[in-house]
Amino acid sequence: MKTPTRRRALLAVTAMAAVLATGAAAAQGGYPTRPVTLVVAYPAGGDTDVLARLFAEKLTARLGQPVVVENRTGAAGTIGSAYVAKAPADGYTLLFAPNTLAIAPLVLKPGTGASYDPQKDFTPIIELGKQSLFIIVNKEAGVTKVSDLVARAKSGSLQSYASPGNGSPMHILGELFNKSAGVKLAQVPYRGSAPAIVDLLGGQVPMMFSTLGPVSQYFASGKLAPLAVADQKRSPFAPNVPTLVELGYKDVDVGAWQAVVGPKGMAPELVGSLNKHFNEILKMPDVVARMATIATTPVGGDPATLRTLIANDYARYGKLVREFGIQAD
Incomplete structure (x- = not known):
């Protein structure tokens, strides 16, 4: 037979669990209750578009709502990126982007579409692959x-x-x-x-x-x-192709990555949920195989790792842009 004190303690624990569960649900807001848009800032047919459509298909099955790829092109990808930067931070508008996200604003003149700061105007979600x-x-x-x-x-x-x-x-x-x-x-x-x-x-x-x-x-x-x-080592996808380093050309080590970000201010619970989905999709054998057909190595990881990657690229390429005086209209 339960004592009154023990009964009250059990009731308190149950009530607290209910509050926490309700709070978590509220934070997610039942997400998603409508279609999610995955913006690609480049035309159909390129690597970013192909990967975005692959992940959109898998994410649709996991979320129970359509994940629709929308191509918003122009100004070296900055038009689509700026569009997402200004979208509501509710998880319904996300950006599937290569590392041009961090580089283009350094090169384009003001007024050409690069109206965003890659470090401040986005919520990092996950790095998906390297190329x-x-x-x-x-x-x-x-x-x-x-x-x-x-x-x-x-x-x-x-x-x-x-x-x-x-x-x-x-x-x-x-x-x-x-x-x-x-x-x-x-x-x-x-x-x-x-x-x-x-x-x-x-x-x-x-x-x-x-x-x-x-x-x-x-x-x-x-x-x-x-x-x-342009890598330090030969690519496993083309092992017979020499590196520029092998051929005597120095300081030409440049690669590409693909990632997903959202507008700044997204709820940590929502970011964590999306990050988990993407990490699990990256483990699917058919996804790994499809990525290999376009010479992309799966990466994954947490949002903090992507945040650091964006910051490092912004610093590195900023230095190179200044050194070479690179600027485009």
Whole structure:
């Protein structure tokens, strides 16, 4: 038989548990009760868009509400990013972004769309994957190795490269390669990788700096070829392609990452819930396999790790932008 004191203690514990449960539910607000928008600031067909659609499908099944990918392009991705920065912090508008998120505001002039601070205007949720950057050439350009490319650039017969936009990691890599190789290749910026690849295939531009995913399908046919990778080590997705370091070009180690962020001020409980979902999706064998097809290595982790990554990239690339005087309209 329970004593009155023990009964009161049990009632108090039960009441406290109910309060905590109610508080947690209130913090989540029953999220989600309507569709979630995952904004991609680049055109359809590029790595970011492909990955966003993969994760949107998996997240839809887990949340029980549609997760819709919306492409809001322009100004090197800053239009879509700024849109999310100004959205309500309720978890219904999220941004799926590469590390251009941290770089583009350093390069673009005021008034061009880069009206956000990557460190202050977003809530980090998770880093999803890392990617290597490669030098890719159109085979008809007659270039089979980096030394050929440099010789052609110095002679003036090869003058430009395509990039997916001003302030992209590929743009930064182009500037670093120019310095290391002693050449002056001019950037031709596009609104994402997909349109840049169209012109690369058509011969309008002879080369580009790119992740492997959007271009690897053209290697077997002989239309495009990778010459080098901008990592300290060779990529497991292209082990026969040498690094620029191996070939004698220093200080050209530039990579890319993909992440999810939300507007600033999102509730920690909501961020934690989304982070858990994404981490668990990253463990799915079919997701790992799909990411491998576009040469993306799964990462995962907590929001704090992504916050540090954004801050480090902002500092590192800020220094490079100032050093090279990189600025685009």
